[in-house]
Amino acid sequence: MSSQQHNYSVFVVDDDAEMRSSLVWMFAGLGITAVAFSSAEEFLASYDSGARGCALVDVRMPGMSGLELQQQLAERGCRLPVIVMSGHADVPSAVEAMEAGAVSYVEKPFRQDDILRVIDRALHRADQIARHDADQSVLQRLSPREYEVMQLAVHGEPSKAIAHRLGISKRTVDKHRGRILAKTGAETWAGLIALCLRVDMDGWSSPSDAGAHHVP
Numbered sequence: 001m002s003s004q005q006h007n008y009s010v011f012v013v014d015d016d017a018e019m020r021s022s023l024v025w026m027f028a029g030l031g032i033t034a035v036a037f038s039s040a041e042e043f044l045a046s047y048d049s050g051a052r053g054c055a056l057v058d059v060r061m062p063g064m065s066g067l068e069l070q071q072q073l074a075e076r077g078c079r080l081p082v083i084v085m086s087g088h089a090d091v092p093s094a095v096e097a098m099e100a101g102a103v104s105y106v107e108k109p110f111r112q113d114d115i116l117r118v119i120d121r122a123l124h125r126a127d128q129i130a131r132h133d134a135d136q137s138v139l140q141r142l143s144p145r146e147y148e149v150m151q152l153a154v155h156g157e158p159s160k161a162i163a164h165r166l167g168i169s170k171r172t173v174d175k176h177r178g179r180i181l182a183k184t185g186a187e188t189w190a191g192l193i194a195l196c197l198r199v200d201m202d203g204w205s206s207p208s209d210a211g212a213h214h215v216p
Contacts, residue, residue: 008123009033009053013043013069014085015061019108023056026112032119040064044072047080052130054081054103054122056115070102079129081122085110135199141183149176154193 012023012034020036027034033053037043040057041064055073059066070082084105103125104118142150145166152162159177163170186192 007052008126009035009051010119010123011043011047011051011053011055011080012036013040013055013061013066014058015039016058019058023115026115027119030116040066040069040072043069047078049076049078051080052126054083054119054126056083056085056119059084059086059105067096081125081129083118083122132199135195138184138195139199142180146176146180146183149173150180150192150196153177153180153189154196 010023010027010032012020014020014023014036015038017038020038024034024036037046039061043055044064055069057066057069064072066084070084073080073082081103084102085108086105087108103122106115106118139147139150148166149162152165153159157165159170159173163173166173181187181189181192184192184195186195
């Protein structure tokens with residue numbers, strides 16, 4: 001587990017008070033912050049969408065089930081990695097949760113090594129999400145025009161060709177290129193290309209789609 005992952009939290013959601021206490025105690029002994037909730041409703045009422053970590057959720061609980069909690073998080077656009085816990089009779093529900101996007105599941109009763117292994121995997125996923133979001137936010141600093149120039153430039157288009165395609169002067173393209181590097185903090189275009197690859201640029205909306213201010 002990386003030092004960065006130790007800054008994350010494990011959100012334990014289980015109606016079994018003994019299980020909650022046991023898990024919080026175990027995580028505390030390993031230097032992992034754990035926050036316990038007795039129900040899915042309590043968790044949803046308290047959870048800050050900006051909090052980093054993962055959720056360890058019992059499949060079967062009074063009121064909202066673990067599956068329903070997972071669905072609620074998805075509907076809210078929350079990408080918090082979810083691990084589901086289940087008893088033997090609930091394995092089909094756990095499989096359904098996996099199909100709906102849970103990163104893993106553990107069957108009760110479980111060994112400490114088993115739960116730590118899936119927690120480590122989930123926190124690694126949380127770390128990937130955090131890094132991805134940070135990189136994406138860098139690209140969202142660009143104006144729609146700068147984003148257009150960047151898309152063409154990182155695919156190897158020279159300034160002259162970009163100018164022709166966008167109907168602007170080469171000098172304007174060069175100015176945009178300079179601003180792109182300055183805004184993203186990239187020292188070179190190779191570094192910017194690496195950033196775009198990390199966020200899979202073509203899979204994300206442009207700043208104009210996100211409501212960014214247009215700069216011609």
